[in-house]
Amino acid sequence: IQLDDIKIEYHPNSGRKPVIVHFDDFGRSEDVNKGSIPPNRTPWHPWRSRMDFEVASLALDCHMNKQKTDKLINLIYRAARGLDAFTLKDHQEIQNTWDLAAERLTKFRKTEVVVRYRDLEPESYELYYRPVWDWLQELLLNRDIVSKMEWDARRLFKFDGGSQTWKRFIEEAWSANSWWSFQSKLPAGAVPLCVVFYADKSKLSSFGTAKGYPVIVRCANLPMDIRNGSGIAGGRVVGWLPIVSEDAAHSGKADFVNFKNVVWHESAAKIFESMAEYCRTGYTMVCGDGVRRWMYPIVLIKSADYEEQCVICLTRGLKSLHPCVRCPIPHDQLLDFDNKYLERTAKDTIEILNNARQKALISKADEEAELKKYSLRPCFNSFFKLAHSDPFAGVSFDDLHFQDSGVWGDHIFEHAKIQIDNRSAVTKIDNRFKEFPRWSKLNHFDTGVMKLSFNDGSKHYDISRLFLFAAHDVIPEKENKAAYTLLKVMRKYINMIMYSGLNVQTSDTIALGHGAIKNFVYISLSPDVNKTFNVIKVHYHQHLYDDIENKGVLRGMSTKPNEKFHGPLRKIYLRQTNFKDTAKQIVRFEHQSVVATLIQDEIQILDRYEHGDPELPSDLETPIDNVHFTLGSKLKPVSFAQLEGEDLIFARIHIRLAEFMSTLLTTATNIVRVTYTAHDTVIPYQFLKIRYESLETWRLAVDILRCNPSFHGHPRYDYIIFRGILGPVFARLHYLLLCNACNSQYPIALVQAYKIVNTRSRIDKDLGLLRIRKEHNLEFISVQSIVRGAVVLPISSETDDKFVWDPLDGDMFLRVKKYFPGFTDGR
Known part of the structure; x- marks a missing residue:
């Protein structure tokens, strides 16, 4: 056994023996995007040509109505006549061909849900639905999809060198407790087939007079990267629930609310009716990969906001x-975290x-x-009809509604805007948000945040991690103790959400996460906050780690992937319907979108098989043949003399670089002396891709870094962490180059290093801020020594000191905790 070895214990019913794999090999074979042999050489059928399909798909993606589609076709037809096989004539032909293509996947059906209110005549409601079992069979018969599914429960352990023990960790649902427990109830040889369920009512029109109520399902046997994606193996709308109109005479009355819940559950029962029998008996079939399986379906995870969870569980x-x-x-004890x-x-x-x-x-x-x-x-719960699908065990903690838009958006952020009402303070916070560095997948707030009014969970998530760093000094404690204490609450909140959001949860991070929740609750109870946090979305954190241990990490339960469906459905309503009998039209166009996704996925497989990956830039280079980094955006060779004339940072560059290279290449047995003249050249680069082993997931992660005086019209010189003699060092990239020495090429970076400020102010300690300060001189480092990218934030106009943005991602959060313990705890 070696340090960090991984042990996998499979469920006894699987008949599979435990295995131990070395840490470096763990997950390397789990490339969910690996290429496949195309199952179909003409995936655009029934369109007569690929171009016909792509034009029809464009019209669908752009939500074009009949007039706009006909105009587009007319333009293309005139331009391409005789030059390509473009044969479509009008919008109607597109619709007819979509109807032919629609047969490839499970179509919507229409039924009536009849429910009686009081002793009045029964009321009938239209329900459009896809039978869930038909959707599951589509996945199971698809060779490419079913080959990526996991079936047997397992327990994962990592060998800890310090304690010399195996420590358990959890990621996917099949590594958690509920899957194991469910498989224990099945006959030997049978396997779970697990469904993730989501439903939520949303506005379709600007004024909210028109609403939609989609039901979306995903297959938990697929890895999260696939099932949370937008491909054919991702989420599928399987229901368009009826919405009971509010009547002024009955609205709000208990029996009318019960009536609406009965309509919901009668509809849900119909959607799942096709698989109800198999939940009890199982179902045996030969799947698309040729393997015969005996499968028991279960609704393992119910992903929903609080209001919808109340409907699900009645x-x-x-x-x-x-x-x-x-x-x-x-209801009055929601902050009791001492009792369970x-x-x-x-x-x-x-x-x-x-x-x-x-x-x-x-x-x-x-x-x-x-x-x-x-x-x-x-009322009778429809999920009681599905064996093993306990609705109370299935409803899950949702980071979007309970944290981002909940505890943060509804409470901390709103209270901050009330407490911080000084105009200069508000202006300073907004200006800092405008100036925050850009980073992949990080929202940028060009107009600030203090006057924003929105309900976008992804924006709330980013603001919750940035606000503390923008507001750290705007309200002195002696002037407004409530506002200052709220900043301390924010640090505890950041720690809480960063631990809970980790994509691999070990027994250690779970223990630390429990502590972070208690620290948040403790500080929020302070009377200095001047606000009560006795709210349901704070209490739900008591169930957070139970859900992780039972159903896998949070992103497998989150509503975030499902909320993305609402935008396209809203566009279908606004741009493609005639606003009459809209449910029928919406599900028709939604089905066309799913079919288009299937065809587009198959076309991409075909293209990759025949032409390779078209998205890779042509000038990427990997000098010194490595997997750690790649250089790009190559410039023309430049002499040292030219560089010296451009900027003072390049003063004596050929001498300084020669000294660095001599030190770099000298070994204990071989002293190397490198020299350059002012006329020697180097090759500059402005792009750097760094691959590193994430402390969060233990798999390779990628950072894209820029070193460019004009990137989209603005200078961009990203920050990094590199391996220094005494440990990790934060630095800013100033120049990337490839130089020659001893008949080899070496990638080198000119950087401005920063040191940790160990003499900390009270504010830095209270708010858990990691301050860094410039070293006196720029220095050269080997690109090989760069660990990963970083985001560093300016503190104020009065100092060159910076703050390290530790909640950048799970890896950075854990990396700072590991190498600079205590600095970001707050107090």
Whole structure:
């Protein structure tokens, strides 16, 4: 056994023996995007040519109506006549061909859901749905998709050299407890087929008068990178739920709310009806990879916001005695993190409902009183019809609604805007947001944030990690203790969400995450905050790590991938329907989008097979043949004399570089002396791709770095971490070059290094800020010594000191915790 070895223990029913793999080999074979032999050489069929399909797909993506589509075709037809096989004539032909192509995938069906309200005539509602089992079979019969599925539960361990013990870690759902528990209930040889369920009502029109209610499912047997993606193996809309119109005479009344819940659950039962029997008996079939499997479907994860979870579990919501969907904690004790209440279960709930119905034979009031004690509704839950799919065990912690738009967006951020009302402070915060460095996947706020009003969870997530660094000095404690204490709350909040959002959770990070939650709750209880955090979305953090241990890391349960469906569906409504009988039109165009995705995926497989990857830049180079970095954006060779004339940072560059290279190449047994003249040349580069082993996931991650005086019209010189003699060092790139020495080429970076400021101010300690300060001189380093990229933030106009932005990502967060312990804890 070696340090950091990985042990995999498979479920006993799998018949697979435990295996131990070396750390460096773990995950290397799990390339979810690996190339495939194309299953179809003409994937655009039934279109007559690839160009026909791509024009039709463009019209669909742009949500063109009939008139615009006909105009586009007319223009292309006139331009390409006789030059290409473009044969489409008009919008109607596109629609007819879409209808032919639609047969490739499970289409929507229409049915009526009939429910009686009080003693009135039964009311009928239209439901459009795809049978879930038909969708699952599509995935199972697709060779490329099913070959990427995992079936057997497993427990993963990493060997810890310090304690000389195996420490468990969790990532995908099949490495967590619920999958293992479910497989234990199955006959030997049977395997779980796990579904992720999502539903949410959203606005389709600007004024909210038109709404949509999509149901989306994903297959948890697929890796998160695939199932959370946009390809054919990603999420699928399988239902368009009916929306019960609010009636002024009934709206808000308990029995009308119950009626709406019954309509929801009758609809959900219809969507899952096709797989209900197989949840009990299992289903045997030969899958697309030629393997015969006996599979038991289960709705393992129910991904939803709080309001939708109340509907899924038929609880009474925020104003009830026990507002938590997961446990019966009293409404006035939501910040009690010292005691743990028993989890709600389907079995206990059915018993409560049966007891209440017995009381209903005597008095409806007695039934209502009994159910009110448990904050339950007098309705039958559709998920009770699906064996093993306990709705209370399935509903999951959602980082988008409970953290980003919840604890942060609804509470901390809103309270900050109230507390920080000084105009100069507001202006300073907004200006700092405008000046924050750009980074991949990081939202940029060109107009600041203090006056923003929006409900975009991804923006809330970024603001929550940046706000502290923009506001650290705008409100002195002696002037506004509530605002200053709120900044301390923000540091604890950052630590809490960074630990909870890690994409691999070890027993150590889970313990640290529990501590981070308690630290946040403790500081939020301070009377100096001048706000109560006794809210359901704070309480839900008590269930956060239970969900991770049972169902895998948070991004496998998050609503974020599903929320992305709402935008395209809204565009279909606004641009492609006639605003009459819209549900039928929306599901038709949505189905066309799915078919287009299938065809486009197959075309990409075909293109990669025949032509390789077209997205790789042509000038990327990997000098000294390595997998660690790649140089790009190559410039013409330049002499040292030319460089000296450009900027003072290049003074005596040929002498300084010669000294550095001599030191770099000298060994204990071989002293090397490198010399350059002013007329010698180097090759400059402005692009650097760094591949590094992530401390978060233990797999290769990539940073794209720039060293460019005019990148999209602005200078961009990114920051890095490099390996120094005494440990990791933060630095800013100033120049990338390739030089010759001893008949070889060496990639070198000219950097401005920064040192850690160990004499810390009270504010830095309180708010957990890692301050760095410029070293006196620029220096050369080998590009090979660069660990990864970093984001460093200016502190103020009065100092050149910087703050390291530690919540950049999970790796940076853990890296700072590891190498600079205590600096970012806050107090």
